[in-house]
Amino acid sequence: MQLPEDFIHSIGSLIPNKAEAFFSALEEDVPVSIRLNPVKFRRNPLCFSPGKVAQTVPWSQWGYYLSERPSFTFDPLFHSGYYYVQEASSMFLEYVVRQLVHEPAVCLDLCAAPGGKSAILLSSLPEGSLVVSNEIVRQRAHVLSENLIKLGQSNGLVCNNAPADFAVFPLFFDIVLVDAPCSGEGMFRKDENAVTEWSLKNVQMCAARQKDILTDVWNALKPGGLLIYSTCTYNMHENEENVRWIADELGAEFVSLQVGESWGISPALMPGVEAYRFFPYSVRGEGLFLSVLRKSASEKTGTIKNYFRRKNKNQKIPLLKSEMAEYAPLLQNPEEYCFVEKECRITALPHMHADTLLLLSEKLRVVSLGIEIGKKKGCDFIPSHALAMSTRLNPDAFCRYETAYEQAIAYLRGEAFVPDQLPSGFVLLGYKNEPLGFVKNLGNRINNLYPREWRIRSSHLPEKREELFSEVIEDPAKNPIP
Numbered sequence: 259m260q261l262p263e264d265f266i267h268s269i270g271s272l273i274p275n276k277a278e279a280f281f282s283a284l285e286e287d288v289p290v291s292i293r294l295n296p297v298k299f300r301r302n303p304l305c306f307s308p309g310k311v312a313q314t315v316p317w318s319q320w321g322y323y324l325s326e327r328p329s330f331t332f333d334p335l336f337h338s339g340y341y342y343v344q345e346a347s348s349m350f351l352e353y354v355v356r357q358l359v360h361e362p363a364v365c366l367d368l369c370a371a372p373g374g375k376s377a378i379l380l381s382s383l384p385e386g387s388l389v390v391s392n393e394i395v396r397q398r399a400h401v402l403s404e405n406l407i408k409l410g411q412s413n414g415l416v417c418n419n420a421p422a423d424f425a426v427f428p429l430f431f432d433i434v435l436v437d438a439p440c441s442g443e444g445m446f447r448k449d450e451n452a453v454t455e456w457s458l459k460n461v462q463m464c465a466a467r468q469k470d471i472l473t474d475v476w477n478a479l480k481p482g483g484l485l486i487y488s489t490c491t492y493n494m495h496e497n498e499e500n501v502r503w504i505a506d507e508l509g510a511e512f513v514s515l516q517v518g519e520s521w522g523i524s525p526a527l528m529p530g531v532e533a534y535r536f537f538p539y540s541v542r543g544e545g546l547f548l549s550v551l552r553k554s555a556s557e558k559t560g561t562i563k564n565y566f567r568r569k570n571k572n573q574k575i576p577l578l579k580s581e582m583a584e585y586a587p588l589l590q591n592p593e594e595y596c597f598v599e600k601e602c603r604i605t606a607l608p609h610m611h612a613d614t615l616l617l618l619s620e621k622l623r624v625v626s627l628g629i630e631i632g633k634k635k636g637c638d639f640i641p642s643h644a645l646a647m648s649t650r651l652n653p654d655a656f657c658r659y660e661t662a663y664e665q666a667i668a669y670l671r672g673e674a675f676v677p678d679q680l681p682s683g684f685v686l687l688g689y690k691n692e693p694l695g696f697v698k699n700l701g702n703r704i705n706n707l708y709p710r711e712w713r714i715r716s717s718h719l720p721e722k723r724e725e726l727f728s729e730v731i732e733d734p735a736k737n738p739i740p
């Protein structure tokens with residue numbers, strides 16, 4: 259790897275005693291890891307195929323290092339949201355959440371695409387929490403939405419806004435995660451572009467932009483709320499200097515975490531700063547910096563209740579309680595949801611978050627929220643892919659058809675799907691018992707309803723079909739499933 263001279267010098271002064279170990283670690287292979295989707299796993303516990311898993315990720319209950327990189331594109335379970343391909347260091351957020359958050363929280367993931375950290379928040383925050391996943395770049399916001407829809411949770415909202423847009427929600431969020439856009443030094447091993455785009459000037463530009471982002475969103479955090487700040491870079495300008503600045507200028511105190519001694523996590527490199535650093539010479543993962551700060555509780559208090567006194571005069575999305583009966587059978591525990599309609603699309607919102615979600619929808623550019631149930635088309639109702647992915651789908655609402663591997667791949671490619679015997683009407687296809695999506699059997703033809711933009715585009719199949727999961731428990735004791 260050809261590293262910029264200035265970067266070599268900056269690492270030399272950042273970690274003089276470890277620089278050599280650092281540069282040799284950069285020449286090593288990138289570890290491959292996945293994080294199981296707990297909600298889908300609990301519902302349908304499958305076993306890893308023998309030899310696929312090398313080790314568990316110590317700071318994550320659901321993270322696994324794989325023994326080699328499989329072709330994820332050709333694994334139907336990847337498309338059904340059974341797991342998320344995620345770099346191991348970033349799974350540390352799961353540990354942070356488990357250690358610090360014990361009450362349901364309203365959480366903003368400000369820089370969320372492609373969605374790895376939102377996936378963790380959605381599955382690790384206490385039951386009853388709500389996660390707003392925001393991404394400023396429109397196209398990336400759609401990728402974010404796709405990734406989160408596959409996870410099948412109903413307690414989320416995906417939006418496409420600038421950090422300053424959250425100024426209309428003063429003191430609203432219990433937790434704000436800023437996984438900031440950065441100079442990406444921690445990704446050099448994974449991403450050659452990160453190396454070519456790096457410069458000292460870019461580091462300064464990133465550090466200044468991070469401060470702007472933090473300033474813009476700060477007022478949206480409740481007094482006493484948690485700010486989790488992270489980057490995937492090593493230099494102090496984007497890390498310790500920025501969190502020191504948050505503590506001093508914005509008014510916050512550092513929150514300490516107890517971390518496992520054998521995990522290889524390093525402390526902050528600046529006195530008086532509490533942070534957790536992941537270097538590739540001591541941790542199996544890429545570079546990560548993470549620090550948690552608690553906003554001073556002394557600021558004037560405002561609670562979410564205040565919002566609801568002022569809001570709802572111009573409610574744009576009518577609640578459709580009267581039509582609930584029609585959609586209720588599609589969900590398990592339908593009494594926990596209300597149904598809303600906008601532009602012929604029906605969405606189920608958890609009752610406990612409906613007011614908050616509707617309030618947020620008034621001010622933000624929403625990409626997706628709750629569970630999109632389906633679309634009205636003339637007299638027809640077409641179930642949406644989000645319903646197929648949802649863990650709240652009533653398993654008895656649709657006829658199901660279990661596909662063979664080749665059929666599953668053909669379906670995910672958007673090809674015509676011709677099984678032997680398929681019930682008529684909407685049918686939910688599955689693979690290894692995990693829903694893949696809907697088809698509509700019209701008798702003379704079968705419509706493939708898998709979203710066009712999400713299809714597998716590659717036309718070849720890998721020579722060897724090596725699946726990550728098998729249903730067969732050959733020796734349960736040997737399968738490292740939690």
Ligand SMILES: C[S@@+](CC[C@H](N)C(=O)[O-])C[C@H]1O[C@@H](n2cnc3c(N)ncnc32)[C@H](O)[C@@H]1O
Pocket residue numbers: 348368369370371372373374375376393394395398420421437438439440467471
């Ligand atoms: C490190 S990535 C986030 C990764 C994500 N949290 C995850 O775990 O998958 C940073 C994100 O910030 C977005 N971004 C870039 N400029 C931004 C800005 N000025 N304000 C907010 N977000 C920005 C990028 O588009 C990118 O998606």
